[in-house]
Amino acid sequence: MPIVDRLEFPRKHKLKDTVLLIALAAAILGILVTRCGNAARKERILIHSVFIEEFDRQYLRLGYEIENKGASEERVSLLARVYDSEGAEIASIFFAEDLKAGSREFKSKVIDKLERPLREGEKPHRATLELRNRDIFSY
Numbered sequence: 001m002p003i004v005d006r007l008e009f010p011r012k013h014k015l016k017d018t019v020l021l022i023a024l025a026a027a028i029l030g031i032l033v034t035r036c037g038n039a040a041r042k043e044r045i046l047i048h049s050v051f052i053e054e055f056d057r058q059y060l061r062l063g064y065e066i067e068n069k070g071a072s073e074e075r076v077s078l079l080a081r082v083y084d085s086e087g088a089e090i091a092s093i094f095f096a097e098d099l100k101a102g103s104r105e106f107k108s109k110v111i112d113k114l115e116r117p118l119r120e121g122e123k124p125h126r127a128t129l130e131l132r133n134r135d136i137f138s139y
Contacts (some may be wrong), residue, residue, distance in 0.1 A: 001135060013126040029135055038133040044070040044111070045099070057120075060091055064129050068099035075099075077132040080109060085131045086123040091115055094132070 048065040055061065062080055076099060081092045091114045097107065118124070 029106065034134055034136065041074075041076075041133060042131065044068060045074065045076055045131055047078075047129050047131065048107075050080075050127050052124050052127050053108060055118065055124055058113070058114065059110060060124060060127075061108055061110050062107045062127055062129070063106065065104065066097070066099060067104040068101060070101060072101050073098065073103075078129055079132050080111065080129045082124050082127045084109065084110045084122065089115060090118070090124055 030094060041126060046067045046069065050062060050064045053061040053063040060082055061083070066076075066082075068074055075096055077094065077096050079092065079094050082090045084090050091111045093109065093111050093113070099105070
């Protein structure tokens with residue numbers, strides 16, 4: 001009986017060095033574009049004031065003023081946090097807002113899921129609002 005040598009299937013080929021260099025250059029370019037876009041967004045989107053409009057034991061209403069200096073409408077991601085007088089976080093919420101081009105708007109956001117209910121007579125101490133940018137491995 002004759003011996004038949006079979007070919008490898010699928011045949012494995014190494015990537016050429018030029019393809020690897022192109023892929024590496026594309027990854028580095030993507031990282032640089034993301035960083036430049038985040039830096040430009042920080043200059044275009046400004047948060048002027050954040051305060052607690054009203055509160056109860058089970059909810060909080062934050063008021064904030066936000067400005068879009070850009071020439072186009074943008075959708076931004078914001079992270080709001082509320083702290084008590086001891087510095088412990090009472091509530092936080094991650095949400096998105098649409099901002100019109102060249103506008104400065106007053107907005108409010110209701111936070112109805114608290115980490116813990118407010119105690120009797122307790123008041124929220126401070127609130128922060130930060131602009132969240134795209135990262136390389138996370139949002």
